[in-house]
Amino acid sequence: MLRSTPDARGYFGPFGGRFVPEVLIGALEELEREIASAFADAGFWKEYAAALRDFVGRPSPLYRTERYAAGVSAVPLLLKREDTNHTGAHKINNTIGQAFLALRMGKKRLIAETGAGQHGVATATVGAKFGLPVDVYMGAVDVERQALNVFIMQLLGARVHPVTGGTQTLKDATNEAFRVWAERVDDTFYVIGSVVGAHPYPYMVREFQKVIGTEARAQCLDRYGRLPSDVIACVGGGSNAMGIFSGFVEDADVRLWGVEAAGDGVGSGRTAASLGAGSVGVLHGSRSYLLQNDEGQVSETHSVSAGLDYPGVGPEHAHLKESGRATYVSVTDAEALEAFYAFARDEGIIPALESAHALAFARKLAAERDANDLVLVCLSGRGDKDIAQLRV
């Protein structure tokens, strides 16, 4: 069985660890100690669960689609509806947990990076809820393509800082957030948006997103009396996927599928499929798969979806890939867009472009399954944020 907790140095198999400048080591150790104490404290989880229930609106529904896959398969296609969460995506599960930790640690402000803006919105939301000022770093390209979310963050009182270096997307926003954190580690809590970064971030974020898989597993058993045959989620950094996978990783018969953004195609050079087209290296503090050239320079990435447009992936996914427990595939921009429009028309739900990648693959996979199977897809978020980009 795979280790579900990283080892003492923060490794999932050979992946993970802590590759950061000296100045951040103390802050990561402090966070590690706080996590150990909070996670062992029933009161912490009680408060977290109450906030998820009353503020986020959990449990999110398990919903059986009606038409989207009907033309290709009789298999029930189930959605875990993270789009119904307050702020419209799974990101809020994680920011609530990290905000509680920041309060326990007496930190005075929150910082965050964001790509699609959903994590920035979720951080701005908990900042407003808990009375903590928030600074969000966002690539200038993403500021353009996710203008609605920038406005929402500002409405919530957060300051949004456009980052103009590099490709002006999530990687550059993350670099900047790390730099700012190093300058003010004493009073600042860095709320990371996915299962990436140095230990203990990948582990901590997964624990906060685990609620997706725990709920989905119980809902499947309750409603259908059996587990899904397949669980599918899109993978940017990998937090919604790790969240839903965690509920099923010990069920050997449940196949786990992570769907990366192929962009123009995995071999095209314009892609964001880190597991599909990348190699092992170090990015943002941990060892995992990333898109890099022969000299180890991080490559430019491309995806129509801002939330998947990231050259790295969480270390636990690298471990799940190499151990064979999960399978990683990819979907192109064109396929994701086709799924986005078809799903909206067929189901009355506008999916996030990120989630549309999972839906595109789900329909292909459903065609290979029969009516006794159950295919479960994590609908990680809603697509309102993407509408302005698509209308241009």
Ligand SMILES: Cc1ncc(COP(=O)(O)O)c(C=O)c1O
């Ligand atoms: C709706 C949605 N889904 C998925 C993602 C990808 O992130 P992760 O792979 O961490 O779930 C994002 C990131 O912004 C998002 O906004």
